[in-house]
Amino acid sequence: MVDITSLEDLEALYGEAPINVYKKETDHLTGTYRQWIERAPFFAIASVGQKGLDCSPRGDTAGSVLKVLNDRQIAIPDRRGNNRLDTLKNIIRDPRVGLLFLMPGVHETMRVIGRARITTDPDLINQFDMNGKKPATVILVDIDAVHFQCARAVKRANLWDTSTFANKSDVPTAGQMIADAVDGFDGQSYDEALDERQKQTLY
Numbered sequence: 001m002v003d004i005t006s007l008e009d010l011e012a013l014y015g016e017a018p019i020n021v022y023k024k025e026t027d028h029l030t031g032t033y034r035q036w037i038e039r040a041p042f043f044a045i046a047s048v049g050q051k052g053l054d055c056s057p058r059g060d061t062a063g064s065v066l067k068v069l070n071d072r073q074i075a076i077p078d079r080r081g082n083n084r085l086d087t088l089k090n091i092i093r094d095p096r097v098g099l100l101f102l103m104p105g106v107h108e109t110m111r112v113i114g115r116a117r118i119t120t121d122p123d124l125i126n127q128f129d130m131n132g133k134k135p136a137t138v139i140l141v142d143i144d145a146v147h148f149q150c151a152r153a154v155k156r157a158n159l160w161d162t163s164t165f166a167n168k169s170d171v172p173t174a175g176q177m178i179a180d181a182v183d184g185f186d187g188q189s190y191d192e193a194l195d196e197r198q199k200q201t202l203y
Contacts, residue, residue: 024148025145025146026145026146027072027143027145027146028071028072028143028146029072029143029146033110033148034071036103036110036148037068037074037101037110037112038062038063039062040062040101040102040103040110041059041062041103041104042057042058042065042101042103042104043057043059043065043066043099043101044056044058044099044100045058045076045087045099045139046098047086047087047090047091047094047116048090048093048094049086049089049090049093049094050093054090056087058079060077064077064130065077071143072143073140073141073143074112074141074143075124075127075128075138075139075140075141076138076139076140077138077139078135078136078137078138079130079135080135080202087139091116091117092118095115096113096114096116097113097114097115097141098111099111099114100149104160105160106160107154107160108148108151109148109149109153109154110148110149111145111149112143112146113144113145114142114144114145115141115144116139116140116142117139117140117142118137118138118139119137119138119139119140120137121138124138124140125137125138130203131203133203174194175187175188175189175190175194176191178190
């Protein structure tokens with residue numbers, strides 16, 4: 001095995017990138033980039049933690065997962081979760097974040113790089129009211145760079161092809177995975193109550 005340890009060796013191995021892969025990157029949301037992320041119901045947010053990088057999923061109905069405040073700033077509600085607060089703690093320590101947006105049925109993805117901060121501004125909090133339930137905080141992301149990613153990865157994964165979807169019985173349940181990590185944990189009872197608990201605590 002030969003490790004690649006220099007940028008020169010790496011670039012020589014892969015060759016030059018087409019010029020458009022750089023030209024499509026902007027420091028703000030263009031009109032079409034804005035349309036894209038406002039329609040997406042799901043994204044993953046990467047942040048920098050004390051133990052290394054972290055990545056967390058965020059999802060909601062299209063139009064509710066975030067709000068575009070202007071072409072350089074988006075607001076994201078921190079919906080109810082497990083209260084580990086990994087992303088929020090990381091943002092307090094280091095504001096750098098990366099977001100990857102996915103839209104079911106669409107092969108392209110969207111990438112946003114920026115700097116985040118956490119707010120309890122009531123005007124923003126109220127904009128994310130869902131059935132009378134509001135997020136505790138809102139994450140504000142100031143955009144440094146944004147561009148779309150080509151379709152190859154999603155196409156290779158057949159990500160939206162329902163014939164490739166896994167059956168629940170083929171993968172471990174949430175309860176089974178916790179029980180595998182925590183001695184004495186009752187995974188079966190956890191799984192039996194999970195659907196109803198999630199319905200009651202979704203927001």
